[in-house]
Amino acid sequence: MSDPKSKNLTWHEGQVSRQDRERKLDQKGCTIWLTGLSGSGKSTLAVAAEKALADRGKHTYILDGDNVRMGLNNNLGFSPDDRTENIRRIGEVAKLFTDSGAIVFSSFISPYRADRDAVREIMGDGDFVEVYVAASLEVCESRDVKGLYAKARKGEIPEFTGISAPYEEPSAPELVVDTGDQTLEQSVAVLVEYLDKSGYLSA
Amino acid sequence: MSDPKSKNLTWHEGQVSRQDRERKLDQKGCTIWLTGLSGSGKSTLAVAAEKALADRGKHTYILDGDNVRMGLNNNLGFSPDDRTENIRRIGEVAKLFTDSGAIVFSSFISPYRADRDAVREIMGDGDFVEVYVAASLEVCESRDVKGLYAKARKGEIPEFTGISAPYEEPSAPELVVDTGDQTLEQSVAVLVEYLDKSGYLSA
Numbered sequence: 001m002s003d004p005k006s007k008n009l010t011w012h013e014g015q016v017s018r019q020d021r022e023r024k025l026d027q028k029g030c031t032i033w034l035t036g037l038s039g040s041g042k043s044t045l046a047v048a049a050e051k052a053l054a055d056r057g058k059h060t061y062i063l064d065g066d067n068v069r070m071g072l073n074n075n076l077g078f079s080p081d082d083r084t085e086n087i088r089r090i091g092e093v094a095k096l097f098t099d100s101g102a103i104v105f106s107s108f109i110s111p112y113r114a115d116r117d118a119v120r121e122i123m124g125d126g127d128f129v130e131v132y133v134a135a136s137l138e139v140c141e142s143r144d145v146k147g148l149y150a151k152a153r154k155g156e157i158p159e160f161t162g163i164s165a166p167y168e169e170p171s172a173p174e175l176v177v178d179t180g181d182q183t184l185e186q187s188v189a190v191l192v193e194y195l196d197k198s199g200y201l202s203a
Numbered sequence: 204m205s206d207p208k209s210k211n212l213t214w215h216e217g218q219v220s221r222q223d224r225e226r227k228l229d230q231k232g233c234t235i236w237l238t239g240l241s242g243s244g245k246s247t248l249a250v251a252a253e254k255a256l257a258d259r260g261k262h263t264y265i266l267d268g269d270n271v272r273m274g275l276n277n278n279l280g281f282s283p284d285d286r287t288e289n290i291r292r293i294g295e296v297a298k299l300f301t302d303s304g305a306i307v308f309s310s311f312i313s314p315y316r317a318d319r320d321a322v323r324e325i326m327g328d329g330d331f332v333e334v335y336v337a338a339s340l341e342v343c344e345s346r347d348v349k350g351l352y353a354k355a356r357k358g359e360i361p362e363f364t365g366i367s368a369p370y371e372e373p374s375a376p377e378l379v380v381d382t383g384d385q386t387l388e389q390s391v392a393v394l395v396e397y398l399d400k401s402g403y404l405s406a
Contacts, residue, residue: 015250015254016253016254016257016263020257021257021262021264024257024260024262025262047218050219051218051219054219054223054227057227059224059227059228059262059303059304060219061224061299061302061303063299067299067302068299071295071298071299071325072292072295072296072299089275089292092274092275093275093296093299095274096264096266096270096271096274096275096296096300097299097300097303099264099270100262100264100300100305101262102303122274
């Protein structure tokens with residue numbers, strides 16, 4: 001190990017590549033980036049789609065508010081700068097998971113187009129699958145699963161996306177899923193079919 | 204999806220758990236945290252051990268300077284505060300990979316005991332395997348694979364661990380590997396045997 005040459009040799013010969021991992025997992029690593037308003041159904045879709053893929057033997061992981069905001073990004077708030085850094089870090093982590101061969105779902109509002117495009121930029125071609133979970137503000141607000149819209153309307157939550165902070169729709173997402181029109185089963189089917197046809201579900 | 208109850212039901216029923224992933228991969232997720240001086244052989248050991256595990260069909264990933272310092276942590280320098288935040292973020296990412304079921308190697312000097320202990324703290328019991336890659340400063344400096352020690356001695360690199368910045372040895376690591384005494388093959392064998400005996404290599 002003290003000889004640089006043999007060290008380099010070891011590195012190159014011993015290296016396990018992304019392709020090696022993908023072959024073993026029989027899939028292609030990618031990031032399925034779900035974006036949409038609060039209540040649009042991002043997490044519900046991620047969970048159901050992950051289950052559908054796991055049933056086909058695929059290796060998946062979900063990045064969401066629960067495991068990211070409380071951990072990696074627990075030192076970030078909701079200002080525009082912090083939102084940007086939040087998405088940047090999530091993008092970098094998604095990139096690592098993608099490189100590991102996993103099919104990773106990222107489930108965040110990610111309201112700024114520039115932030116999402118920056119994530120697309122750092123990823124390899126085809127590694128970033130932007131899915132617009134489209135549901136109108138009216139639909140999301142009528143669901144108001146967590147009661148957040150009511151609070152936001154009363155001004156109790158500042159900078160709430162769709163009410164007091166902007167949501168910028170994707171201009172060219174790989175896929176649009178309309179959870180206002182489709183059942184969950186339909187949305188899952190559309191997403192899984194897209195991944196299958198695009199070659200992500202085999203090595 | 205507009206009914207909160209059925210949404211929650213979907214979440215719980217549809218969820219793919221860490222145990223599900225581990226069963227499929229036939230291994231237990233964990234973080235093998237390699238710590239030691241520059242030139243101690245952390246990356247060489249990580250690469251060789253990863254290859255040995257991949258040859259046994261295990262799913263692994265390496266977090267190192269190449270994929271972390273240039274991505275997730277590209278907005279951090281080498282001040283004590285930045286080093287602490289560097290290790291904190293790596294720890295949080297390692298935690299996510301561990302939760303995904305991967306056997307993840309982290310290959311960073313990580314010179315401060317408090318920073319490493321903070322990572323251990325956020326991980327579940329048994330998820331953090333601290334490996335002290337022990338090689339004396341003399342050995343590391345004599346290797347000086349990257350010529351960094353020579354520069355540090357000339358004062359061209361400030362805050363260089365072992366020369367002008369402290370390295371705090373682990374007080375109770377799970378494993379000590381002495382790359383000054385052992386061959387690479389011996390170090391790999393010791394590490395893999397530890398993982399095997401500890402139950403990480405089956406679900």
